[in-house]
Amino acid sequence: MDPSRRPLNFLMRGINNKVIVKLKNNLEYKGRMVKCDNYMNILLEGASEFYNSNLIANYGKIFIRGNNVLYICLKADILP
Amino acid sequence: MDPSRRPLNFLMRGINNKVIVKLKNNLEYKGRMVKCDNYMNILLEGASEFYNSNLIANYGKIFIRGNNVLYICLKADILP
Amino acid sequence: MDPSRRPLNFLMRGINNKVIVKLKNNLEYKGRMVKCDNYMNILLEGASEFYNSNLIANYGKIFIRGNNVLYICLKADILP
Amino acid sequence: MDPSRRPLNFLMRGINNKVIVKLKNNLEYKGRMVKCDNYMNILLEGASEFYNSNLIANYGKIFIRGNNVLYICLKADILP
Amino acid sequence: MDPSRRPLNFLMRGINNKVIVKLKNNLEYKGRMVKCDNYMNILLEGASEFYNSNLIANYGKIFIRGNNVLYICLKADILP
Amino acid sequence: MDPSRRPLNFLMRGINNKVIVKLKNNLEYKGRMVKCDNYMNILLEGASEFYNSNLIANYGKIFIRGNNVLYICLKADILP
Amino acid sequence: MDPSRRPLNFLMRGINNKVIVKLKNNLEYKGRMVKCDNYMNILLEGASEFYNSNLIANYGKIFIRGNNVLYICLKADILP
Numbered sequence: 146m147d148p149s150r151r152p153l154n155f156l157m158r159g160i161n162n163k164v165i166v167k168l169k170n171n172l173e174y175k176g177r178m179v180k181c182d183n184y185m186n187i188l189l190e191g192a193s194e195f196y197n198s199n200l201i202a203n204y205g206k207i208f209i210r211g212n213n214v215l216y217i218c219l220k221a222d223i224l225p
Numbered sequence: 226m227d228p229s230r231r232p233l234n235f236l237m238r239g240i241n242n243k244v245i246v247k248l249k250n251n252l253e254y255k256g257r258m259v260k261c262d263n264y265m266n267i268l269l270e271g272a273s274e275f276y277n278s279n280l281i282a283n284y285g286k287i288f289i290r291g292n293n294v295l296y297i298c299l300k301a302d303i304l305p
Numbered sequence: 306m307d308p309s310r311r312p313l314n315f316l317m318r319g320i321n322n323k324v325i326v327k328l329k330n331n332l333e334y335k336g337r338m339v340k341c342d343n344y345m346n347i348l349l350e351g352a353s354e355f356y357n358s359n360l361i362a363n364y365g366k367i368f369i370r371g372n373n374v375l376y377i378c379l380k381a382d383i384l385p
Numbered sequence: 386m387d388p389s390r391r392p393l394n395f396l397m398r399g400i401n402n403k404v405i406v407k408l409k410n411n412l413e414y415k416g417r418m419v420k421c422d423n424y425m426n427i428l429l430e431g432a433s434e435f436y437n438s439n440l441i442a443n444y445g446k447i448f449i450r451g452n453n454v455l456y457i458c459l460k461a462d463i464l465p
Numbered sequence: 466m467d468p469s470r471r472p473l474n475f476l477m478r479g480i481n482n483k484v485i486v487k488l489k490n491n492l493e494y495k496g497r498m499v500k501c502d503n504y505m506n507i508l509l510e511g512a513s514e515f516y517n518s519n520l521i522a523n524y525g526k527i528f529i530r531g532n533n534v535l536y537i538c539l540k541a542d543i544l545p
Numbered sequence: 546m547d548p549s550r551r552p553l554n555f556l557m558r559g560i561n562n563k564v565i566v567k568l569k570n571n572l573e574y575k576g577r578m579v580k581c582d583n584y585m586n587i588l589l590e591g592a593s594e595f596y597n598s599n600l601i602a603n604y605g606k607i608f609i610r611g612n613n614v615l616y617i618c619l620k621a622d623i624l625p
Numbered sequence: 626m627d628p629s630r631r632p633l634n635f636l637m638r639g640i641n642n643k644v645i646v647k648l649k650n651n652l653e654y655k656g657r658m659v660k661c662d663n664y665m666n667i668l669l670e671g672a673s674e675f676y677n678s679n680l681i682a683n684y685g686k687i688f689i690r691g692n693n694v695l696y697i698c699l700k701a702d703i704l705p
Contacts, residue, residue: 392500
């Protein structure tokens with residue numbers, strides 16, 4: 146496959162940017178994606194946990210197992 | 226297998242077109258499919274999220290993990 | 306294994322014929338199977354979506370991720 | 386492993402015989418198993434679908450994706 | 466690994482003995498385990514099906530797909 | 546990886562000791578772990594089954610399929 | 626991939642530190658992570674189990690099967 150078309154390459158370029166990670170169980174994490182691999186294992190820094198838009202908890206560093214991920218939102222300005 | 230029969234080749238040809246992506250949890254995303262791989266990991270641009278036909282949110286770029294996908298609808302004129 | 310006994314070979318011979326695809330979540334799709342692979346990723350053309358025998362939607366081309374498939378019904382005369 | 390102990394070899398010998406295939410979602414299919422592979426993908430001919438012992442539908446040929454199978458019942462005289 | 470420690474080797478030695486096979490959906494099968502492989506695909510002979518200790522059905526030969534298995538009980542005297 | 550850091554090596558050292566095995570469906574088994582492999586397939590001897598701390602049944606030997614395991618508790622003094 | 630970007634390398638560096646491990650079923654374990662592998666199989670020492678922030682049980686050593694893990698929280702000061 147033409148590498149420029151690979152979605153995982155794009156995801157890697159989002160490293161060090163703020164992201165929203167939504168899990169299959171509807172929990173949502175906002176923070177800076179400092180690490181990420183092909184399974185979508187993700188390390189977030191300064192992460193906040195939300196459920197139905199309500200803040201549940203704040204975490205220093207949180208390591209999310211990739212198989213729980215529903216989607217990752219990458220727009221640069223999603224967080225103030 | 227004769228490559229022309231492979232459904233994933235067809236999916237790749239849909240890149241840069243508007244698609245509807247339906248997930249197993251019934252969430253639906255409409256947007257331009259800018260990247261896609263064999264696991265159906267998909268990067269959508271200008272994505273809107275729907276649940277039971279109701280608009281839930283708009284996203285700049287959203288990266289959907291392939292194992293959540295139920296189907297992808299490829300008809301060119303699905304979106305205005 | 307004797308190739309003539311492989312069920313996937315049989316499925317491939319159904320390409321370009323009308324099929325019913327039933328998913329694990331009970332959604333049902335009727336249409337022409339234009340592509341299919343060993344994971345049962347399927348591209349249907351002129352597809353109609355049913356739930357409990359009620360028509361839900363019509364699609365031009367729909368790409369179904371194979372791991373959602375429960376069964377594929379192949380009788381030539383299932384659709385008028 | 387001693388091949389005579391492999392359960393899949395036994396299953397293959399059931400080809401062309403009548404079987405009952407029970408799925409994880411409790412649907413049950415009775416018919417002649419014309420094809421079968423190691424994933425328990427199964428092609429049934431003259432298949433009838435049952436739910437809680439009630440006949441739901443008759444199919445000409447039905448292709449069942451193996452990962453949905455709970456068990457396959459092989460007794461020669463299960464169907465009249 | 467020291468082969469004598471492998472649990473699957475032990476399971477193989479249970480072949481031709483009576484076993485109880487409990488599935489994830491709580492169905493229980495009692496019978497003679499005539500075949501078994503590393504995925505815990507199991508062929509039972511003279512099998513009886515139980516749910517909450519109630520007899521549901523008797524089967525001649527039943528082939529259980531391994532991924533549904535919760536546990537297999539191997540005590541020689543579990544059945545009279 | 547430094548082998549001394551591998552959690553599975555540690556698990557193997559627990560062989561022949563009493564353990565508690567908790568499954569995803571909340572069933573709990575207490576007994577002596579006589580065999581174990583990398584998938585956490587486990588053979589317990591003198592096993593008792595509990596649900597919500599209530600004793601459900603006693604088993605001679607029980608073979609638990611690893612994919613059902615939630616956790617294994619290894620403290621030497623968990624059982625009298 | 627540049628190894629410094631791999632989230633699993635980061636996780637390994639958390640060995641011997643206190644962590645919170647949240648499972649898919651919402652159980653939560655706090656303790657010292659003494660071992661960990663790429664599947665996120667984790668050995669915790671001095672582990673406490675919580676459900677909805679209520680203490681359920683204390684364990685000496687608990688071995689958690691990686692496929693149940695939702696996330697691992699690594700902030701050094703999460704526990705007193």
